[in-house]
Amino acid sequence: MNYLERITTNPEICHGKPCIRGMRWPVEVIIDMLGSGMTTEEILDDHPELEKEDILASLHFAKLNLSGKPIKDVA
Structure with missing residues (x-):
C-alpha cells in the first residue's frame, strides 16, 4: 500500500x-496523539472517521x- x-x-x-484524506485531520495531530501515549486503538475508538491505515500513513x-x-524523491 x-x-x-x-x-x-x-x-x-x-x-x-x-x-488525512482531505479531512481536517492534520498529520501533526495524529503524531501528537501517538506522542501523548494514545494507542492506535484508542485513537480509532475516539475518532471512528479515521482508519488504521491513516495512522500508519502519518507515521x-x-x-x-x-x-x-x-518527499517527492522518496515517495
Whole structure:
C-alpha cells in the first residue's frame, strides 16, 4: 500500500498542512496523539472517521520528512 496516497495538502484545508484524506485531520495531530501515549486503538475508538491505515500513513509521512530527503524523491 502506498500510504502517501492518504496524505493530502490543500490550501483551503488546515492552511495547507498535510492532512488525512482531505479531512481536517492534520498529520501533526495524529503524531501528537501517538506522542501523548494514545494507542492506535484508542485513537480509532475516539475518532471512528479515521482508519488504521491513516495512522500508519502519518507515521510513514513523518519518517520521510525526518529523513532529510524531499518527499517527492522518496515517495
